[in-house]
Amino acid sequence: MTIPKGKRKTAAKVPASVPHKPQLLNWLKDSRNAAAYLEAAFEEDDVEGLMQAVRNVAEAQGGVARVAEKTGLSRETLYRTLSKRGNPQVKSLAAILGATGLRLAVKPVESRARKTA
Numbered sequence: 001m002t003i004p005k006g007k008r009k010t011a012a013k014v015p016a017s018v019p020h021k022p023q024l025l026n027w028l029k030d031s032r033n034a035a036a037y038l039e040a041a042f043e044e045d046d047v048e049g050l051m052q053a054v055r056n057v058a059e060a061q062g063g064v065a066r067v068a069e070k071t072g073l074s075r076e077t078l079y080r081t082l083s084k085r086g087n088p089q090v091k092s093l094a095a096i097l098g099a100t101g102l103r104l105a106v107k108p109v110e111s112r113a114r115k116t117a
Contacts, residue, residue, distance in 0.1 A: 021056075024056060024060075025056065025059055025060040026060070027060075028056060028057050028059075028060035028061070029060050029061070031100075031101045031102060034057045034060065034061070034100065034101075034102060035102055037053055037056070037057065038050075038053055038054065038057060038097075038102065040053075041053035041054075047087070048084050051082055051083065051084060051086050051088075052084075054082055054093070054096060054097075055082045057097075057100050057102070058078075058082065058096065058099075058100060060100075061099070061100040061101065064078050064079060064082070066099075067096060067099045067100060070098075070099035071092075071095040071096055071098070071099045072095070073092070073095065073096075078096070081096070082096070090104070
């Protein structure tokens with residue numbers, strides 16, 4: 001069956017992809033979500049991925065300029081610290097996290113025997 005041209009429905013124009021970053025940044029405004037996100041990034045053992053995660057949290061929590069102001073670091077230093085090549089000292093990372101309402105914490109790794117019990 002053929003539908004006449006004037007009666008055909010045109011397909012809605014839907015973008016091929018939807019940017020996820022705005023939703024991610026909105027989600028990261030909640031400190032519990034930001035903590036879970038960073039914890040997952042730490043577990044990946046990927047420094048570049050971790051730095052990207054910290055950058056995303058900083059952006060969600062008011063941006064690099066606001067975080068720089070709260071840490072006492074210059075914006076340039078903060079950008080450099082959080083760059084893909086960045087290798088922040090623990091003191092800097094703790095200051096950045098503190099400015100976003102988070103802190104570093106250490107907890108024991110669950111052994112496989114304990115997980116299955």
